[in-house]
Amino acid sequence: MKKPGKAKLIEFYTKMVRIRKIEQKLMEVFSNGEIPGFIHVSIGQEAAPVGICSHLSDSDYISTTHRGHGHALAKGIDLKFFMAELFGKREGYCLGRSGSMHLADKNLGIMGANGIVGGGIPIATGAALAAKYKKTGQVVVATFGEGATSEGVFHEALNIAAIHKLPIVYACENNEWAEFSPQRIHMSVKDVKDRAAAYAIPGVSVSNDVLKIYEEAGKAIKMAREGRGPTLLEIKSERWYGHYVGDAQKYRGKEKVAEAMKKDCLLNFEKLLLKDNVLQRKDIDRIEKEIQAEINEAVDFARGCSPPDPSEMMDGLYV
Amino acid sequence: MKKPGKAKLIEFYTKMVRIRKIEQKLMEVFSNGEIPGFIHVSIGQEAAPVGICSHLSDSDYISTTHRGHGHALAKGIDLKFFMAELFGKREGYCLGRSGSMHLADKNLGIMGANGIVGGGIPIATGAALAAKYKKTGQVVVATFGEGATSEGVFHEALNIAAIHKLPIVYACENNEWAEFSPQRIHMSVKDVKDRAAAYAIPGVSVSNDVLKIYEEAGKAIKMAREGRGPTLLEIKSERWYGHYVGDAQKYRGKEKVAEAMKKDCLLNFEKLLLKDNVLQRKDIDRIEKEIQAEINEAVDFARGCSPPDPSEMMDGLYV
Amino acid sequence: MKEIRYIFAIKEAMEEEMERDENVFLIGEDVGLAGGSFGASRGLYDKFGPERVIDTPISEAGFTSIALGAASCGLRPIVEIMFMDFVTCAMDSIVNQVAKMRYMFGNQYTVPIVVRMPEGAGLNAGPQHSQCLEAWFAHVPGLKVVMPSTPYDVKGLLKSSIRDDNPVIFVENKTLHAMKGSVGEEDYVIPIGKADVKREGEDVTVVTASRMVHESLKAADILSQEGINIEVVDLRTIQPWDKEAVFNSISKTHRLVIAHEAVKQFGFGAEISAAVSEEIMDELDAPIMRVGAPFVPVPYSLEKFYVPSSEDIVGTVKKTLEQGF
Amino acid sequence: MKEIRYIFAIKEAMEEEMERDENVFLIGEDVGLAGGSFGASRGLYDKFGPERVIDTPISEAGFTSIALGAASCGLRPIVEIMFMDFVTCAMDSIVNQVAKMRYMFGNQYTVPIVVRMPEGAGLNAGPQHSQCLEAWFAHVPGLKVVMPSTPYDVKGLLKSSIRDDNPVIFVENKTLHAMKGSVGEEDYVIPIGKADVKREGEDVTVVTASRMVHESLKAADILSQEGINIEVVDLRTIQPWDKEAVFNSISKTHRLVIAHEAVKQFGFGAEISAAVSEEIMDELDAPIMRVGAPFVPVPYSLEKFYVPSSEDIVGTVKKTLEQGF
Ligand SMILES: Cc1ncc(C[n+]2csc(CCOP(=O)(O)OP(=O)(O)O)c2C)c(N)n1
Ligand SMILES: Cc1ncc(C[n+]2csc(CCOP(=O)(O)OP(=O)(O)O)c2C)c(N)n1
Ligand SMILES: [Mg+2]
Numbered sequence A, B: 001m002k003k004p005g006k007a008k009l010i011e012f013y014t015k016m017v018r019i020r021k022i023e024q025k026l027m028e029v030f031s032n033g034e035i036p037g038f039i040h041v042s043i044g045q046e047a048a049p050v051g052i053c054s055h056l057s058d059s060d061y062i063s064t065t066h067r068g069h070g071h072a073l074a075k076g077i078d079l080k081f082f083m084a085e086l087f088g089k090r091e092g093y094c095l096g097r098s099g100s101m102h103l104a105d106k107n108l109g110i111m112g113a114n115g116i117v118g119g120g121i122p123i124a125t126g127a128a129l130a131a132k133y134k135k136t137g138q139v140v141v142a143t144f145g146e147g148a149t150s151e152g153v154f155h156e157a158l159n160i161a162a163i164h165k166l167p168i169v170y171a172c173e174n175n176e177w178a179e180f181s182p183q184r185i186h187m188s189v190k191d192v193k194d195r196a197a198a199y200a201i202p203g204v205s206v207s208n209d210v211l212k213i214y215e216e217a218g219k220a221i222k223m224a225r226e227g228r229g230p231t232l233l234e235i236k237s238e239r240w241y242g243h244y245v246g247d248a249q250k251y252r253g254k255e256k257v258a259e260a261m262k263k264d265c266l267l268n269f270e271k272l273l274l275k276d277n278v279l280q281r282k283d284i285d286r287i288e289k290e291i292q293a294e295i296n297e298a299v300d301f302a303r304g305c306s307p308p309d310p311s312e313m314m315d316g317l318y319v
Numbered sequence C, D: 001m002k003e004i005r006y007i008f009a010i011k012e013a014m015e016e017e018m019e020r021d022e023n024v025f026l027i028g029e030d031v032g033l034a035g036g037s038f039g040a041s042r043g044l045y046d047k048f049g050p051e052r053v054i055d056t057p058i059s060e061a062g063f064t065s066i067a068l069g070a071a072s073c074g075l076r077p078i079v080e081i082m083f084m085d086f087v088t089c090a091m092d093s094i095v096n097q098v099a100k101m102r103y104m105f106g107n108q109y110t111v112p113i114v115v116r117m118p119e120g121a122g123l124n125a126g127p128q129h130s131q132c133l134e135a136w137f138a139h140v141p142g143l144k145v146v147m148p149s150t151p152y153d154v155k156g157l158l159k160s161s162i163r164d165d166n167p168v169i170f171v172e173n174k175t176l177h178a179m180k181g182s183v184g185e186e187d188y189v190i191p192i193g194k195a196d197v198k199r200e201g202e203d204v205t206v207v208t209a210s211r212m213v214h215e216s217l218k219a220a221d222i223l224s225q226e227g228i229n230i231e232v233v234d235l236r237t238i239q240p241w242d243k244e245a246v247f248n249s250i251s252k253t254h255r256l257v258i259a260h261e262a263v264k265q266f267g268f269g270a271e272i273s274a275a276v277s278e279e280i281m282d283e284l285d286a287p288i289m290r291v292g293a294p295f296v297p298v299p300y301s302l303e304k305f306y307v308p309s310s311e312d313i314v315g316t317v318k319k320t321l322e323q324g325f
């Protein structure tokens, strides 16, 4: 696979910064009480969605999770309507019915975040079945956490996808935590990739480095697209904040959190780009400023939208 | 592990013949219409229950399946009450409520056959949890077919057992068929044992040979008993007859069936014992005669029992 | 018209819809090579090939959600769950995913999926192979629940269900599979949500569905010899159920019995009863009575005492007639 | 008596029972190290250790059946399902295994297992985190279904449930977790299957449970200002439910409203209504009315319009009073 050129590198960086800044803003407005329910941010894990989605076109599919903002954004979801959904407004993607845990944009193949851990894995597998059935050449990426690999449907879906050589990549972000429980509670293997052996599919593990993720995801997606079947791709990522915004992570300890924060996929990438002269400090400032402006606009937009009207509550339940 | 001596060998042989003859009788009385519902026989697969259960004491546990007569018998279930249950009589183990697919004898640790494919696997795992909890030294064997390894609960149970190093052996009889579908419909791996890698537990595959099964089961059970955790033990066995009695196996083809029948774990063992002078033909005749008498007696017993009374239908639903 | 079995009518419906629309496919355990555990898809694998008649591993949750994913991408899956009891393995798929995908994602998706499953006792298959769980699904917004009683109905309703853009839980009954009946040669559909008066009568309305329709018709024969004429209303669909038809019949008979094979308590009869008493109680001349199975798992060898019978219906109809306000 | 929160009453019940009987243990996601997602087991891990407060992988089906296996071997597991919506992943375990093990195996086993799960809206957690599915379990022979409404009740009922030798589905409500109330200092239990009249009145009986008890009590306050006195019957257990208490109250008021948070159609209210109209219809002076949630998934931002409120109950009570036969 071709190494990404300068423009691509800047694009990766910009997308990662954008996800980071958006989620930082979300933490702020959530803490203000402007967003109902829960939100789960993926700060520290921005490399994966960017590295992966850079291989996908609008017609490819991706399924996401409760911690799925990054993927939806990397796949191209419109920030304004994204924000409106989180604010519970009728202009949102789900008409303000469902919130952060259920973002979906059918037109962009963003199949929907799922509130059920593991729930999206077989659904994404079904999209891959449809792509194969219709011979469209589309590819699907199912994203999930290491905790989800304990659910029965993870196993059932990978088994079926392997048998049918479906065009799908199973991308697991192993951030070592599922809610408040560390990895050792959930699995006796160190690497999620080891679970691939049960289906005779490739299992690959990669560090939280956008370029490496881009490379491995590229291979796996190519394989899927060529009809050679699924891959289980593990990304060793880092959850900085709690399970949801508001979780103080007492169970984890300050040092561990600080350690995780040190392994900052964004800062590392930034340093690399600065060192290689791909970016200058002033470019970074400009990028950040532009993004900040876009975010503020989206938040203002969401604030200005109205909540759904109770009279619309039943609309569209059936076709 | 010590090689089994002459007495043990004869015991293995006798148990295998007994299972074979009992199931042949079941086919006959089922075809007569004396047994309601379905029955699934394990003819061709007698080596596994005998090889495995020879390591278990009465206080150890075993969970079985719809094709579980052999295991229940090898674990010591009483043939009369077994027969009564299959005949739907109130003297049966389940008071004639449940039939072949639900044989259980609490006192012998026969935890119950399960009509839900895979259903017994986590339940058996719970017995192993209880044994560890109470530090009783008991061991559990969960038996199931290769088809069951596609169910989510297989994955969930093995994962948990591996994490907690529970005293359990997962014994899968891979007879290459799940109902009317061959193995390739169900899995992309050739060997069920390969699924062990997902849990970092040993995966072992063994042929349909009672001595080899005895040996490998022995190692796995020892490991479990010593607190070193579970093993996934695959036995490559052969299903001679259809999924249930009455299934003509048209989907399989006569030659394939004939091939399977040639690989007769019982006949092979018999030849070995004759060759090694462990048994003489006349011993075999005697053994068969004794077993036949026992079977006839059990069938007569079951015939003589009465069906449950409708007035007892609600009894015992709650304690 | 021709005489065919219920199971064959199911096959014909699937076959014709698969011919009509190449997006329709069938997925489930043993549906392909083997033609289905009960034979519902016999011949379809040879005709349509393994891409459209998909044999799966034993993974009810997995393949139901896979079908959903395919439906959300424009296909029209028919899922076969071998026995209704096994749908317990796929409840997340059906309740949290299939039923909610459309509404939860702001009506972006249509979810044309049919989940077929045979329910009920009759094969002496024991407690884990004989349940009637339709009331669960009727309680879940986003689903429709269909329960046909005859070969004619099953064909027309299955075709409607396959053409419907909403998820349909399609409940067959094992004892009906072998039943013969006349089925039209032409392409016909029966609308979901419409009941059918299977027998007219003036004295008592019996609202029922699936296997109990036939027990009710037997009861009607028995009762008619005593001069009692019951009206047998076959709901055919229990979600949404045909209030108009039920209320019309009650306005005529002023007495109501509801009969189903499921356990009586918390079954669909409860909803019918509650809705009737809420909305048109003043039409009734006697308490609403229900017939359903006893509150116990289905016992292997006592099926014939367990499953509600025509005699139970006869008895209950008479009780209704003896009572009044 | 002391004032404690509902969630703390749950903890006390578990703690006291674990002290009393070393066979009692707790298993579920994040119940150990973290003390439970809603804090129900805070402190228990430190006190009883990882063998008795078992953190599991995210495997609802697996650990529920594991608990069952342990129960069949003499232990007394308490299973925590984090949100009731997730029990959809464990329906085979609960319905085909837990509920049937005793009966199906000829009464050889006792199955002392409690499956705790919080239901309902109130956290704006969306369609897959807010459902009320108790009616499903009430339809399954072999289970008991408990739904306590106050800290006092939750403690006494949880202790009863843990001591019960039958499987109990123990339904909490997320909005009740933070509610404070007086709880006895002594070791007390509340019998399963016994309702509690939370407020006496003569005009209309309101049968309810869990969160809706409080909406009903609010409704009672509002109505009393207009001179209408409702009797609030808190079922506390919906399977088996306390017919005697309900019938007694109806014999006094002659009017019945049933209120629950679950979707109205096919909810537990249907069964109460049907049973009442079957057995004591002649006691009623007006149609039985139900209050329940609309037939739609729980929408994130419309919860306060979605969940039945005291006003809905007030309105329905008045409607009942306006009508008559
Ligand atoms: C079926 C189900 N069980 C439990 C939960 C509660 N829950 C939400 S997120 C989560 C942890 C998920 O961990 P992981 O898959 O590693 O994803 P991460 O949060 O780390 O991104 C749990 C247990 C749920 N939503 N669905
Ligand atoms: C949950 C569930 N799904 C499907 C079935 C129907 N069924 C019964 S046995 C069987 C095949 C099992 O195959 P395998 O596990 O290989 O066991 P074998 O019959 O070969 O011994 C199937 C699909 C079932 N009983 N339970
Ligand atoms: Mg994680």
Ligand SMILES: [Mg+2]
Residues within 6 Å of the ligand: B145, B146, B147, B173, B174, B175, B176, B177, B178, B179
């Ligand atoms: Mg097999």
